[in-house]
Amino acid sequence: MARSLFSFTTQRSLLSLLLSSTSLSQVLQLHAQLITRALASDPFVASRLLLAISEIPVISSDATTYADLILSRCPRANTFIWNTVVRIHAAGLEPRRAVVVFRRMRQEGLDTDSYTYPFVLKACGLFLGWEEGGQIHGDVVKKGLDFDLFVTNGLISMCCRCGNLASARRLFDRFLEKDLVSWNAMIGGYASRGEMRQAQELFDEMPERDAFSWAIMIDGYGKKAMDVDSARRLFDCLPDRDLVCWNSMIDGYAGVGRMDDARELFEMMPTQNVISWSILIDGYVNHGDPKEALILFQQMLRQGIRADKVCAVGAISACAQLGALDLGRWVHFYLRKNKVLLDIVVQTALVDMYMKCGSLDHARMVFESMSDRNVISWNAMIVGLGTNGHGEKALELFFRMEREGAAMDDLTFLGVLSACTHAGLVDEGLSIFHRMKGDFGIEPSIEHYGCLVDLLGRAGRLAEAKNVLDTMPVEANPALWGSLLASCRVHRAVDMAAACVQHIAELGADDSGVYILMSNIYADKGMWEDVWRTRRLMGEKGMKKESGRSVIEVDGVVLEFVNGDRSHFLMEDMLRVTWCLSEMCTSLG
DNA sequence: CTAGGGTTAG
Numbered sequence: 001m002a003r004s005l006f007s008f009t010t011q012r013s014l015l016s017l018l019l020s021s022t023s024l025s026q027v028l029q030l031h032a033q034l035i036t037r038a039l040a041s042d043p044f045v046a047s048r049l050l051l052a053i054s055e056i057p058v059i060s061s062d063a064t065t066y067a068d069l070i071l072s073r074c075p076r077a078n079t080f081i082w083n084t085v086v087r088i089h090a091a092g093l094e095p096r097r098a099v100v101v102f103r104r105m106r107q108e109g110l111d112t113d114s115y116t117y118p119f120v121l122k123a124c125g126l127f128l129g130w131e132e133g134g135q136i137h138g139d140v141v142k143k144g145l146d147f148d149l150f151v152t153n154g155l156i157s158m159c160c161r162c163g164n165l166a167s168a169r170r171l172f173d174r175f176l177e178k179d180l181v182s183w184n185a186m187i188g189g190y191a192s193r194g195e196m197r198q199a200q201e202l203f204d205e206m207p208e209r210d211a212f213s214w215a216i217m218i219d220g221y222g223k224k225a226m227d228v229d230s231a232r233r234l235f236d237c238l239p240d241r242d243l244v245c246w247n248s249m250i251d252g253y254a255g256v257g258r259m260d261d262a263r264e265l266f267e268m269m270p271t272q273n274v275i276s277w278s279i280l281i282d283g284y285v286n287h288g289d290p291k292e293a294l295i296l297f298q299q300m301l302r303q304g305i306r307a308d309k310v311c312a313v314g315a316i317s318a319c320a321q322l323g324a325l326d327l328g329r330w331v332h333f334y335l336r337k338n339k340v341l342l343d344i345v346v347q348t349a350l351v352d353m354y355m356k357c358g359s360l361d362h363a364r365m366v367f368e369s370m371s372d373r374n375v376i377s378w379n380a381m382i383v384g385l386g387t388n389g390h391g392e393k394a395l396e397l398f399f400r401m402e403r404e405g406a407a408m409d410d411l412t413f414l415g416v417l418s419a420c421t422h423a424g425l426v427d428e429g430l431s432i433f434h435r436m437k438g439d440f441g442i443e444p445s446i447e448h449y450g451c452l453v454d455l456l457g458r459a460g461r462l463a464e465a466k467n468v469l470d471t472m473p474v475e476a477n478p479a480l481w482g483s484l485l486a487s488c489r490v491h492r493a494v495d496m497a498a499a500c501v502q503h504i505a506e507l508g509a510d511d512s513g514v515y516i517l518m519s520n521i522y523a524d525k526g527m528w529e530d531v532w533r534t535r536r537l538m539g540e541k542g543m544k545k546e547s548g549r550s551v552i553e554v555d556g557v558v559l560e561f562v563n564g565d566r567s568h569f570l571m572e573d574m575l576r577v578t579w580c581l582s583e584m585c586t587s588l589g
Numbered sequence: 590c591t592a593g594g595g596t597t598a599g
Contacts, residue, residue: 047591054592080591087592118593153594160595184595191596215596223597244597251597278598310598317599345599 018052024063027052031070043081046074050084059092068101083115090123098123099132112139114148121154125161133158153181160189184212191220196227215244222252228261247275254283274305281314290318294327306338307331309346316349325357344370348377355384375407383415391423398432408440410448417451426459446472450480457487462496478509485514489521497521512543 021027031049049070053063067088071077082105089098102120105112117140124133137155145151152175159168172178172186183206190199203209203217214234221231235241235249246269253262259280266272266280277300284293297315301307307315312335319328332350335342342350347370354363367373367381378401385394398416401408413436420429433452436442444452449472456465465484469476481503488497501518504510519534 044590051591083592115593122594150594157595179594181595186595188595210595212596219597247597275598282598308598313599343599349599 018048021052041074043076043078046070047081054088061093064089064092079111082110087119090119095123095126114145114151117151118154121158125158128162130162157185165189188216191216194224196220196225211242214238215248218245219248223255228252228256251279254279257287259283274308274311278311278314285314285318290321293318309340313346313349316353320353320356323357325359328353344372348380352380375409379411379415386415386419391419391425394419414447421455421458429455446474453480454483457484460491462493478504478507492524
């Protein structure tokens with residue numbers, strides 16, 4: 001009936017348009033046209049709409065909601081339609097919803113077939129829903145689908161992803177019609193958990209191998225088992241290496257900090273993609289060379305490779321480590337200009353970067369604009385506010401976090417406690433420390449005790465601080481005694497300071513810094529005999545003062561200062577610093 | 590009528 005409302009040819013052209021649409025808004029426009037013609041409830045039209053959605057490269061939450069809507073408006077939906085909705089959810093941001101749709105499908109008495117299970121199982125593997133997967137497994141056996149290649153491969157990889165290697169292996173061994181994918185899934189299960197002995201055994205046994213098999217093994221040895229040399233031996237055996245193999249091998253080296261080896265392969269590989277660059281950039285960021293990371297980032301852009309959000313996170317954290325605000329803002333601007341979708345990871349990296357660069361307003365702006373926040377985002381704000389000297393604001397944010405019922409972890413408390421310390425909010429800090437276990441279920445670690453000692457010590461409540469160290473459930477370490485020692489200097493408590501040094505020495509951690517601090521405490525009090533005695537002791541122990549080092553960004557240029565070393569200090573840099581300082585002085589009036 | 594499984598970077 002509905003069909004007679006508009007001509008067959010118009011319908012056909014609409015449908016062919018649908019098949020070639022590449023964005024949700026295009027699909028929506030077409031749907032609107034179809035709705036006005038009262039056609040959307042037609043199963044055939046619904047299936048076309050859903051197929052169009054499933055072909056969008058990135059399934060947004062709008063897309064999944066829309067798929068649910070189409071399903072609900074289509075009373076005569078068949079198995080194909082339901083399968084497609086399950087598939088859309090499995091590819092979306094919340095794979096769990098695929099299982100929800102699957103359950104409704106069964107409740108409403110629809111037939112499930114060999115196309116239903118691979119998608120549901122994939123979803124289970126993605127959110128690690130082994131419980132649900134186990135039930136589905138029973139279902140599959142009842143339906144006699146456990147001999148279907150796709151269904152069984154789905155089961156094997158679901159079991160592997162959920163860490164149930166024994167079940168996966170049972171399925172694998174009993175399955176006589178195994179293909180290359182079955183082998184790769186099983187080997188991947190072992191490799192992703194670093195069980196390389198078992199993976200290697202199967203790898204040697206398998207009838208044929210493809211690029212995936214090699215990539216799985218190289219990645220398993222390099223990243224998961226931290227055995228880069230074995231990974232390299234396989235890599236060298238491999239006749240024609242694809243991009244993934246190169247990247248996995250480079251990532252293996254970067255993961256263990258062998259940046260020279262990583263770099264050498266990077267230069268050798270035939271072509272690099274944005275992932276290759278990201279691996280290298282991240283490697284430098286994680287192994288103490290953020291400056292090199294930024295140089296690479298700029299090189300990559302110059303070669304015409306667009307940065308994606310993963311790569312940007314590397315660059316942003318390099319900026320954070322360097323305190324390079326101008327560059328960080330530039331990366332932020334780049335992402336906006338290139339319409340790169342800012343997800344929670346990028347936004348959190350930006351918050352962290354702005355905080356580390358001391359730009360609280362920008363950090364706050366990004367944080368407030370976030371539609372979703374996790375514990376890492378909150379921590380970045382709380383820790384950042386604390387280290388920038390805004391203890392009250394950090395505390396405020398902590399209470400807001402509590403009100404909103406956001407999950408906290410041990411870093412949250414390290415952040416808020418040290419914020420209290422620096423703002424002199426001693427009683428507030430104490431109260432939070434004492435609520436940690438009861439109200440938030442987080443057992444204080446040795447670091448939290450460190451904060452407590454600091455909190456009390458800096459406020460001059462030295463006896464209470466020492467009492468914490470003497471009575472805490474785990475034994476205090478040199479760092480904790482060191483923190484009390486630092487408080488002793490501030491409050492000129494010579495005797496307690498000497499006791500701290502004693503403890504540190506007993507723990508075998510008495511480095512030059514400890515004695516220098518101690519001798520400074522004596523000096524503050526004019527106890528020169530003790531100063532010289534301490535200096536002599538240092539000489540006897542063969543200690544020398546170590547050099548300090550710092551890095552700053554001035555006017556877009558990153559400068560590195562090493563105490564006692566002026567070689568980096570070029571005249572040009574000197575001029576920039578001078579200019580910058582004079583600018584600042586002028587603006588301060 | 591139509592569709593499907595395995596690898597790589599935070």
